[in-house]
Amino acid sequence: MHISRVDLNLFTVFEAIYTEGSVTRASQKLNLTQPAISHALGRLRQMFDDPLFVRQGHAMVSTPLARSLIEPVRRSLRGLEVTLNAARSFDPATTAKTFHLALRDVLEATILPPLLRRVQESAPAVDIAAITVDRRELVGELAAGTLDAAIDVLLPLPNDVMRTRIYQDSTVVVVRKGHPDIDGGIDLDTYMKQDHILASSRRRGPGLEDFELSRFGLERHIRLRCQHYFAACRVVSQSDMLLTMPGRYARIANREFGNQILPFPLEVPAFDVFLYWHANVDADPANAWFREQVMASVRERLSDESSLPDAPSDRSRPRSRSRARARPA
Known part of the structure; x- marks a missing residue:
């Protein structure tokens, strides 16, 4: 036909x-x-x-x-x-449009404040909808245009989904101040003896840190599984349980709790965070403008973080009571 x-x-x-x-x-x-x-x-x-x-x-x-x-x-x-x-040309100063950005809640607190500030200054008629998308639906949503861009860790996506790395993050352990076994650092033996919190939107399944531990035949005890890191940080501040989470968000979420933020006791590489968009909008002026606002906001956030002094617990090495090596023999 x-x-x-x-x-x-x-x-x-x-x-x-x-x-x-x-x-x-x-x-x-x-x-x-x-x-x-x-x-x-x-x-x-x-x-x-x-x-x-x-x-x-x-x-x-x-x-x-x-x-x-x-x-x-x-x-x-x-x-x-x-x-x-x-x-037709895209003029951010006059165009009314809503951009839909998929990202996990752990990234909202770090990326949305500078992004919204930039957009409000240059594009008064532009709105932003930050949403959570099932990773299995991500390609279809990007292709359909119901999603303009996404921010996530490295994902196995087809070639028509374009990507650029926007920053790296590390894995840290959050512990309350005054913990009876941990003061300023933690080694693997002490880490494994504690009860743990796993923050995940999924009902079941391990966290990324559990995959790293399993490579060495280790399995920690998850006493609490909850949905959000902020709630988990509050529980940490009122218990002896440990929380393992991304470092950048840990520094934000724990400002009101005063928890210790310590290096993860296994030598794991930093993980990359990417901005994703579909190839069919790569040349779209509106989408290109929005991607630049996202990347500029991330650069601004990283610059702000670099001007702050490191937390003492980030500079120190383990001083917990147990002296086990960081890697199992």
Whole structure:
């Protein structure tokens, strides 16, 4: 079938139904009536000779053909949108737009304050929505344009998701001041004897630090699993449990608690944090501007951190009561 005989608006409806899983929500998203959406779906079914979506309860479940079509349709729609946007200049001083940035809550406190300050100064009509996206959905969201960019650790993503490293971070251990076994440093033997907190949005599964420990046949005791590092830092300040977390956020989250921030007692490499975006918006003026604001905000934050004195516990080596070596024999 030649493209001249196809109504391209049908694919916008197809993508909306697939994303929303509902004709009602698709109509709300596109600001169309439900009969209009249903009519478009009927034309799509006739075009592909396939139901595309089958109602199960209140949801519209996609058929195998629909699942095979969604990614190329999303790429094509996003490509058309970028082409149209590139045809008109993006003026941050006057353009009204909302940018959607995916990042973990651990990064919000470090990146959002300088980012929002920069955007407010140069783009008064630009809004930012910081959201959490399941990593399994990240590629599809970037390709569809429902997500403008993402910040995360190194992920195994396809080549059409572009990336640049924006900073490195280290792993630290958070301990309350006055801990009976730990004062100014911690070695591996002492670390393993303590009870631990694991902060994770997942219901089950180990943390990154547990993978490092498992390489040496070690398994720590997780007494508490919670969702957010800030809450975990408060629990640390009122208990003898230990929390292992990224160093930059540890320095922010513990300002009101006064906990010790100590080096992780295994020699693990610093981990990289990346900014991700899709190739189909690489040349988009609006997306390029937003990426530059994110990277400039990170540079500003790193500059601010470098001007602050290091915490004494970061400079010192282990002085805990146990003298076990940092690496097991």
